[in-house]
Amino acid sequence: MQLIEKRACFGGWQYVYKHYARTLGCEMNIGIYLPPLVEKQKLPVLYWLSGLTCTEQNFITKAGAQRYAAEHNVILVAPDTSPRGEGVADADSYDLGQGAGFYLNATQEPWRANYKMYDYILHELPLLIEGHFPATAQKSVFGHSMGGLGALVLALRNPEVYRSVSAFAPILSPSRAEWGQKAFSAYLGADQHSWRDYDPTELVLAGGKVENILIDQGLDDEFYRQQLCTENFAQACKRMALNPKIRYHENYDHSYYFVASFIGEHIGFHADKLYAGK
């Protein structure tokens, strides 16, 4: 773990570390916020997954999340959105390749050597965090857009791992929309059966169950109608008797101004679940 940045922030510390990720076969940056209470005790961890084109920097500089993490005593971990580097496959496109890992395990060439973000987030990253920082094993996951998709897929497939999941403007039915179809075709191949493991709507229809889901969607989001398919997911949940809290917000778009406006409520939501029964 190589220290890249260390910044005092709301009484705690915002770090950026670089480490060699075995799962991905490359070096990865991670943003980690430790609230003041880690001086006294181990704290639960809330994993943030960012959207297309982001690195670990977008969330830690723009979301204003540290204030609420300090208030609610949760560690925030914000990894990068894909493997990176010269030896890592890439595409000349913002929505495929580096910066667009889609939090899945790729099976197709040239991606399958490095693009294993699902395993990285689920297995390697928590071991690293719990091994190096005063973190308990309690964890929740949230994210934005492609990262909201990743958060829901991880939680729906591993309900015993995550106490709660939330998302801002998540891609909810990727098999039905352009971003998802392009990424899944490249990373997973033409056989759409393999896509179901990474599609929140399909996972719900297949019986995936998570109790604590919060989703916020802006109604002036430029990607809402074409790419996110919020209603597909809502209908699947209704059919399967799942009750996610889905809130629609007039005027809000897809940007970090939207994320910042509601990040406090999301962190409060997760803290309730992470500290439940204590």
Place this chain on the structure above:
Amino acid sequence: MQLIEKRACFGGWQYVYKHYARTLGCEMNIGIYLPPLVEKQKLPVLYWLSGLTCTEQNFITKAGAQRYAAEHNVILVAPDTSPRGEGVADADSYDLGQGAGFYLNATQEPWRANYKMYDYILHELPLLIEGHFPATAQKSVFGHSMGGLGALVLALRNPEVYRSVSAFAPILSPSRAEWGQKAFSAYLGADQHSWRDYDPTELVLAGGKVENILIDQGLDDEFYRQQLCTENFAQACKRMALNPKIRYHENYDHSYYFVASFIGEHIGFHADKLYAGK
């Protein structure tokens, strides 16, 4: 006024507008946050002045200020840090020319045609804001680093205009430090008498009086000892029986992580003064 960005944020709107600034002879971007209460009444204005290399974007994306402006019912205005554009003089340096206007009126070639940020912030910008938005004439000013210098100079020279002034890690004795000496030599010339009008410590020693001053300084700020000269200003204030509130914070550096950590207290401080007697 040409609309560049419009983003819902904490129940209000974050705008970026472009306009032709007559004082500067060029087009300028301005970030303007209107809190929800402007739907019902005019509100006072808090002007933010950014530091070296910044545009209007740094503050509006990184400070997390909108939440507090919405809570305290103040409009936030964040202009760019210098005149800009192809016809505007520049230097091959981050601390002189475009992005480094120092909030002064330049008298020297090649700067004096456009570099009139003091007049722009004091006269043209408030007329523009009060003419186009539901703003009252009550105003306060704050800023970061070079912008903290600008805020203090504006308030010390115009105590009847600004209800209060605050600063994060301001350049407090620019005539004594490298950034200030380089800029003042270029913009104002070798005669150091002319520098006194833009040096907060000299303005205090010359009898400048402002009642409501709040200054925050991080003790791990990489520019604290060499460039900011906080103690020079504190001693001048003591000698002249001025009582600014100067707070030193362990661990904090010069970044927006520092600004974000205390921006809520600054906006609360200004709101108290802007709403005093109402």
